[in-house]
Amino acid sequence: MPSPQFDPIAEARRQWDTHWDDSPTAQMAAVTSIFRAQQILLARLNELLAAEDLTFARYEALMLLYYSRRGELPLGKISDRLQVHRASVTNVVDKLCERGYVERVPHEIDRRAVLARITPEGKRAAKKATKLLNGADMAMAPLTAQECERLYDTLRPLRADADGFDAA
Amino acid sequence: MPSPQFDPIAEARRQWDTHWDDSPTAQMAAVTSIFRAQQILLARLNELLAAEDLTFARYEALMLLYYSRRGELPLGKISDRLQVHRASVTNVVDKLCERGYVERVPHEIDRRAVLARITPEGKRAAKKATKLLNGADMAMAPLTAQECERLYDTLRPLRADADGFDAA
Numbered sequence: 422m423p424s425p426q427f428d429p430i431a432e433a434r435r436q437w438d439t440h441w442d443d444s445p446t447a448q449m450a451a452v453t454s455i456f457r458a459q460q461i462l463l464a465r466l467n468e469l470l471a472a473e474d475l476t477f478a479r480y481e482a483l484m485l486l487y488y489s490r491r492g493e494l495p496l497g498k499i500s501d502r503l504q505v506h507r508a509s510v511t512n513v514v515d516k517l518c519e520r521g522y523v524e525r526v527p528h529e530i531d532r533r534a535v536l537a538r539i540t541p542e543g544k545r546a547a548k549k550a551t552k553l554l555n556g557a558d559m560a561m562a563p564l565t566a567q568e569c570e571r572l573y574d575t576l577r578p579l580r581a582d583a584d585g586f587d588a589a
Numbered sequence: 590m591p592s593p594q595f596d597p598i599a600e601a602r603r604q605w606d607t608h609w610d611d612s613p614t615a616q617m618a619a620v621t622s623i624f625r626a627q628q629i630l631l632a633r634l635n636e637l638l639a640a641e642d643l644t645f646a647r648y649e650a651l652m653l654l655y656y657s658r659r660g661e662l663p664l665g666k667i668s669d670r671l672q673v674h675r676a677s678v679t680n681v682v683d684k685l686c687e688r689g690y691v692e693r694v695p696h697e698i699d700r701r702a703v704l705a706r707i708t709p710e711g712k713r714a715a716k717k718a719t720k721l722l723n724g725a726d727m728a729m730a731p732l733t734a735q736e737c738e739r740l741y742d743t744l745r746p747l748r749a750d751a752d753g754f755d756a757a
Contacts, residue, residue: 428745428754429670436656441723448727451737452630454744457672459627461751462620488604502597504625555609559616563750568743569619573598575736575743576622582731583629586596 430454465560473550474520478505480550482513483522486539487547493538495528504584522546598622633728641718642688646673648718650681651690654707655715661706663696672752690714 430453437446466477475483481503486494494502500510514537517523522543528534539547554560561569581588598621605614634645643651649671654662662670668678682705685691690711696702707715722728729737749756 426754428748428756429672429752430741430748433652440656441719444719444723445726445729445734445737447734447737447741448729448732449722450741451729451732452634452727454741454748455623455626455630457748457752458623458744460672461747462623465751466620484601488608504597504628551609551612554617555612558613559620561613561616561619561747563746564616564619564743566613566615569613569615572740572743573615573618573622575732575740576626577596578731579629579729580596580598580622580625583633584597584625586594588596 430457462560465557466554469553469557469560470550472553473546475546475550476516478509479513479517479522480547480554482510482537483517483539483543483547484551486523486537487544489539492544493526493536495534495536497534499537517543520546598625630728633725634722637721637725637728638718640721641714643714643718644684646677647681647685647690648715648722650678650705651685651707651711651715652719654691654705655712657707660712661694661704663702663704665702667705685711688714 430450433453434446434450437444437449463477466480470476470480473480482499485499485502486492496510496514497507499514500507503510514523514525517537518525521540523537524540526536526538528536558566564572578588580586598618601621602614602618605612605617631645634648638644638648641648650667653667653670654660664678664682665675667682668675671678682691682693685705686693688710689708691705692708694704694706696704726734732740746756748754
């Protein structure tokens with residue numbers, strides 16, 4: 422895909438203003454900007470993480486295990502915490518197992534539940550990947566830390582509304 | 590997936606501060622907020638558009654045809670303008686054809702190229718879907734128009750940097 426020489430969202434906005442009365446063009450521009458930003462950032466993060474044979478989805482699951490008290494979590498809990506469907510978590514854990522970063526272990530009490538446990542190799546990969554991402558400022562360039570802070574603040578009420586936590 | 594009773598990004602940020610020195614936590618919070626916002630908004634928009642048997646991806650392609658001068662565009666052009674891969678465009682156009690919103694026609698000059706052309710039924714669906722989305726403020730609640738404008742402005746330099754247009 423060649424890069425457009427003009428801003429496609431500004432162009433869509435112009436079309437919107439021409440065709441529709443009283444349309445929420447600021448909201449339209451915001452939602453399409455968020456969608457494009459997500460595509461850009463995901464591609465950048467995946468490119469950075471390829472050096473550790475990770476994708477961002479696998480990295481997120483690996484970090485959750487890394488931070489967990491015992492280095493292990495039930496798959497259902499990973500699904501809840503990352504807010505992704507259980508099928509995706511199963512797939513992500515499979516890939517992490519293939520790379521030796523995670524192993525599946527049976528739950529001590531509930532024999533039907535499966536735990537994912539981070540391995541020493543997984544811990545090393547988690548550290549290296551985090552240093553990579555931190556060194557690259559999470560691929561947010563050219564936005565400054567202050568602009569990132571503002572994005573986080575502005576999006577928080579939307580997340581709170583959808584995810585049911587208290588935004589205050 | 591049950592809703593978390595706490596903010597999972599604020600929680601991740603706390604972990605980050607504890608474990609890593611000099612880490613770009615504002616950038617980490619921003620990128621994960623954008624990813625979560627994208628999930629939330631896509632689900633909301635798809636739910637709204639289901640009434641017209643559309644998804645947001647199909648809606649975007651349909652509107653591009655709706656706004657085009659002749660009501661038709663080559664598939665490659667749709668791919669460029671929506672910044673999605675050609676395979677995805679083919680799939681989206683297939684689905685729009687199944688619903689009778691779009692038809693494939695051969696290019697007048699370049700016989701190897703295929704055009705997608707919006708049908709009268711497609712135009713009606715485009716209008717109805719746009720009224721639905723406009724009436725719902727593009728699912729951006731509880732964010733105000735002013736906050737949406739700020740999001741658009743803040744994200745613009747990131748898009749310009751990645752997509753090669755002039756942000757000025």
